[in-house]
Amino acid sequence: DTAVSQTPKYLVTQMGNDKSIKCEQNLGHDTMYWYKQDSKKFLKIMFSYNNKELIINETVPNRFSPKSPDKAHLNLHINSLELGDSAVYFCASSQDSGQGSYGYTFGSGTRLTVV
Amino acid sequence: DAKTTQPTSMDCAEGRAANLPCNHSTISGNEYVYWYRQIHSQGPQYIIHGLKNNETNEMASLIITEDRKSSTLILPHATLRDTAVYYCIVRVGVNNAGNMLTFGGGTRLMVKP
Numbered sequence: 001d002t003a004v005s006q007t008p009k010y011l012v013t014q015m016g017n018d019k020s021i022k023c024e025q026n027l028g029h030d031t032m033y034w035y036k037q038d039s040k041k042f043l044k045i046m047f048s049y050n051n052k053e054l055i056i057n058e059t060v061p062n063r064f065s066p067k068s069p070d071k072a073h074l075n076l077h078i079n080s081l082e083l084g085d086s087a088v089y090f091c092a093s094s095q096d097s098g099q100g101s102y103g104y105t106f107g108s109g110t111r112l113t114v115v
Numbered sequence: 116d117a118k119t120t121q122p123t124s125m126d127c128a129e130g131r132a133a134n135l136p137c138n139h140s141t142i143s144g145n146e147y148v149y150w151y152r153q154i155h156s157q158g159p160q161y162i163i164h165g166l167k168n169n170e171t172n173e174m175a176s177l178i179i180t181e182d183r184k185s186s187t188l189i190l191p192h193a194t195l196r197d198t199a200v201y202y203c204i205v206r207v208g209v210n211n212a213g214n215m216l217t218f219g220g221g222t223r224l225m226v227k228p
Contacts, residue, residue, distance in 0.1 A: 004158075031212050041200070043159065043218040050212045090158050094210045101210035103149060103161025 003027050004107040006091050012113045013081055021076045021110045023091030030096035032074035033104065034066060037088045049074055050096065078112075086114045119203045124223040127197075133190040135222050137203030140184040147208035148179060149216075150188045152199040159202070159218070162188065166208070193226045200224070 004025045013019050025032060031050040037043045047066045048055045054066065063079045078085060091107040120138040127133040139148065149164040163170055163177045165186075170177045176189040190197055202221040207214055 031210065033215065042220070043153075045215045045217055048212040048215045053212045055212050055215065092158070092216075094216075096211050097209070099145070099208045100147065100164075100166065101208050103151065103164065104159075104216055106158030106160070108158050109156070 002107075003105050004091055004093055006089075006107040006110050008110060009108070010111050010113075012115060015081055015083060015114055017081050018077070018079045019081060019112075020078070021089055021091075021112070023074050023076070023107060024072055025091075025093040025105070026072065027093055027095070027105060029093035029105070030071070031094050032068070033092040033094075034074065034076050035090040035092060035106075037090065037109075039087070043090070046076075047074075081114045083114050086112055088112070119205055119219055121201075121203050121220070121222045123220065124225065126225050126227055127190075127193045129195060129226055129228050130192055133193040133197065133224060133226065135188040135190075135201050135203075135224065136185065137188070138185045139203070139205045142183050142205050143207075145207055146205050148177065148183075148186045149204045149206065150175070150177065151202045151204065151218075152197075153202070153221070154196070154199040162201075164208070193224075195226050195228065198224060198226045 007022045033048045034046040046060045065077045067075045088109045092104040094104045150162040151159045153159045165177045179186045200221040
């Protein structure tokens, strides 16, 4: 059973299109996240979300929006795709807790290619 | 979060111990040291974390100096499958939406036959 699953694994699309990436976690975690890993392999946080708050990294364009239908899902919608959006996108989740919290669980990634 | 400094890359012979250092001289008293790794084409994987005591689990050991300004991740018997980028992250050990995990450049460990 996959703890954090993302679909699709690969996505090729044209500039200007709107696309979505889905993420589901079956761990019962409270908070979910989206990360972007660009061609230089740097992992950057984009969003964190639980039922109380949405935190958006200030560098993320407003063409990107997270949608959470329920606690187990956090989908990523991208409007008007640009060439620079090409990257691997990772979903992650964590259990909210106090000091000494354990780590995040990551999905296997979605490789987005914009042509 | 306190910043960390790691070597860009390291090599290790298969079967030997891999010792990955991390400097975090500005760590605060309530910040933990976390280690993750990312194997090629996979999502990051949590390895271990600690505050001030040494920690060990089925994957690795974490040695934190007494002054907490540096730490070492030890893979006791490295295998080819341990080839990955290893990230040392210092952060307050509370999980919530406002305390997001941020990654630096990490150390690329190459385990060689």
